[in-house]
Every structure is written in structure tokens, then in C-alpha cells.
Amino acid sequence: MTNEVVPWVDDMVAVRDARDEAAFIRVFGHFGPRVKAFLMRTGMDAALAEECAQEVLVTVWNKAHLYDATRASPSTWIFTIARNKKIDVLRKQRRPEPEDLPWGPEAEPDQAEVIGLQQESEQLGRALRDLPEKQRELIEKAYFGELSHSEIADQTGLPLGTIKSRIRLALERLRHSMK
Known part of the structure; x- marks a missing residue:
């Protein structure tokens, strides 16, 4: 160079x-x-x-x-x-500082909100399971394992461009599944 x-x-x-x-x-x-x-x-x-x-x-x-x-x-x-x-x-x-944490009983969440979140979580779980295995593994490493793309490349031996492409495709599929 x-x-x-x-x-x-x-x-x-x-x-x-x-x-x-x-x-x-x-x-x-x-x-x-x-x-x-x-x-x-x-x-x-x-x-x-x-x-x-x-x-x-x-x-x-x-x-x-x-x-x-x-x-x-x-x-x-x-x-x-x-x-x-x-x-x-x-x-x-x-992240709240310790002095910013609320003390005492917390307000109960709205039941409709809880049900909506549960349904979204279930829908996301199904969408993740429906992803091709190679894409799902990279999404799990990036978002659940909190690894950077470079760390995933080091761990898997895949080229960085391949990692980025598969994650981009997987996110697009998830976006369409969540509509």
C-alpha cells in the first residue's frame, strides 16, 4: 500500500x-x-x-x-x-447510576403491553428459527453474544465481507418477518 x-x-x-x-x-x-x-x-x-x-x-x-x-x-x-x-x-x-434507581414498588405494566411484547418475542423467535443456519449463527453471535463483526470473523475464520453480507441479509429477512 x-x-x-x-x-x-x-x-x-x-x-x-x-x-x-x-x-x-x-x-x-x-x-x-x-x-x-x-x-x-x-x-x-x-x-x-x-x-x-x-x-x-x-x-x-x-x-x-x-x-x-x-x-x-x-x-x-x-x-x-x-x-x-x-x-x-x-x-x-x-445504565442508571445507583442513586437514579427507583426505590419502592414499581408500577404494574399494562397487561396489553405485556401480551404485545410476548407476541413480538414469539414472532421474533420463529423468525430467527426460520433463518438459514449460517445467517442465524452470525445473528446470534453478533446480537446475543455481543461480538463485533471482526471478532466473529476471527472466531469463524470467515472473511469480514461474508460476515457483513450474511448479517445484512438476515436482518432484512427478520425485518420482513416482523411486519
């Missing part, structure tokens, strides 16, 4: 191999605003996106030794880190 074909490879390799601060400053200057914009486009407010973008670039510095130019371009690698950081932030926001 040359720098003309995939920009930023030389700088990422310099950061990875020599902890080159000047190269990292260039990477940070280029990708910092782009990561922040990406996070804001996904619904994050500006202040949180700025903080998260900085954490992403700190992760890039700290984990530069893991960068492999043969597996991903610098932008793909960095935006994957950003996507994972965004998921971490969303998960953290959804």
Missing part, C-alpha cells in the same frame, strides 16, 4: 512503529474534526462528541501497535474505534 492509494498509512505506521508524535499530530489534526462530525451526525451533542472524539484519538495513540495496514486503512480503523466508543457511551448512558 502506498500513501497515494491509501492516505495516512505512512503516518499511522510511523505512530505504530516509532511512536512518532509529529505523525500523530497530523493524524489527530485530520481525523479529530471528522470523528467529531461523524459522532454528531449519529445524534451526539457537540460537547459529548468533542470529548468522545478526543478519547478515540487517545485510543489510536495507545493502541497504535495494533494497527495493521494490510487489514484496514487508517480511516477504517479509526472510525471503527469511533463507532465502538459511541456504542460504549450509549450503553453507559442507558
Whole structure:
């Protein structure tokens, strides 16, 4: 791979191999605003996106030794880190802090709501069982096993593109089954 074909490879390799601060400053200057914009486009407010973008670039510095130019371009690698950081932030926001937990008896859920959720769960279970086995296994690993596409590829030995295609097809089938 040359720098003309995939920009930023030389700088990422310099950061990875020599902890080159000047190269990292260039990477940070280029990708910092782009990561922040990406996070804001996904619904994050500006202040949180700025903080998260900085954490992403700190992760890039700290984990530069893991960068492999043969597996991903610098932008793909960095935006994957950003996507994972965004998921971490969303998960953290959804977990209530102990002082936010309600005390005392909880209100009983509406019976119609409970029945509706049970029916949807049963419908989803049938739809999952009806998927081709190869697609169902990947959906289970991704959503129930909470594995990333890359982790699934490492675990199964399948190419990342195959994993993504099968999951995309499976989700489309599930969407149609749930209508």
C-alpha cells in the first residue's frame, strides 16, 4: 500500500512503529474534526462528541501497535474505534447510576403491553428459527453474544465481507418477518 492509494498509512505506521508524535499530530489534526462530525451526525451533542472524539484519538495513540495496514486503512480503523466508543457511551448512558434507581414498588405494566411484547418475542423467535443456519449463527453471535463483526470473523475464520453480507441479509429477512 502506498500513501497515494491509501492516505495516512505512512503516518499511522510511523505512530505504530516509532511512536512518532509529529505523525500523530497530523493524524489527530485530520481525523479529530471528522470523528467529531461523524459522532454528531449519529445524534451526539457537540460537547459529548468533542470529548468522545478526543478519547478515540487517545485510543489510536495507545493502541497504535495494533494497527495493521494490510487489514484496514487508517480511516477504517479509526472510525471503527469511533463507532465502538459511541456504542460504549450509549450503553453507559442507558445504565442508571445507583442513586437514579427507583426505590419502592414499581408500577404494574399494562397487561396489553405485556401480551404485545410476548407476541413480538414469539414472532421474533420463529423468525430467527426460520433463518438459514449460517445467517442465524452470525445473528446470534453478533446480537446475543455481543461480538463485533471482526471478532466473529476471527472466531469463524470467515472473511469480514461474508460476515457483513450474511448479517445484512438476515436482518432484512427478520425485518420482513416482523411486519
